[in-house]
Amino acid sequence: EAGVVQSPRYKIIEKKQPVAFWCNPISGHNTLYWYRQNLGQGPELLIRYENEEAVDDSQLPKDRFSAERLKGVDSTLKIQPAELGDSAVYLCASSPGAHSGNTIYFGEGSWLTVV
């Protein structure tokens, strides 16, 4: 069974440019997450989807970040315009559903460098 797939794996952009990351969760997983991991830190949740509904986006910087999950499957995370402080690894993850204790499965992440 395929795991969580993310693309691109690596991206280098100049500040003020836009960037988008794509995620395909594990088949059948209703819950999808976007985490951001800064260097030397643990991941921090940006947004969580239950199917196509964003149920927790309190940590998403809405002035420049946006996300969507059309049809409740794939998801896209966009940053526009990017700032130097956005350099991080963006991790997508999924789990079977909003049931307590379901294990969360992570993708390999998208490394963003803003120069």
Added chain:
Amino acid sequence: AQTVTQSQPEMSVQEAETVTLSCTYDTSESNYYLFWYKQPPSRQMILVIRQEAYKQQNATENRFSVNFQKAAKSFSLKISDSQLGDTAMYFCAFGTQGGSEKLVFGKGTKLTVNP
């Protein structure tokens, strides 16, 4: 809000030896889940072991086991017979029960297994 603290930024162990990674957490909830994730240089978060707070028995997965002390809010990971492939960042994570699958991560411990 829940917090997770990993007090050991870096640790090293000789191959075939045993090492213990520490984790403490703070929460007012009585039912929750605890996880240890491994993150190799590829950056993919891989679940090592999980523990349900309502279970008194410590979880074990082959060479990996935990020492869960609920009253002390402590959740340490013991790796027996360490292997070179165990070299990675290890993150302790806390998950609430009750519909939210949000994980709160510690800052991680960098483990190096030496030949």
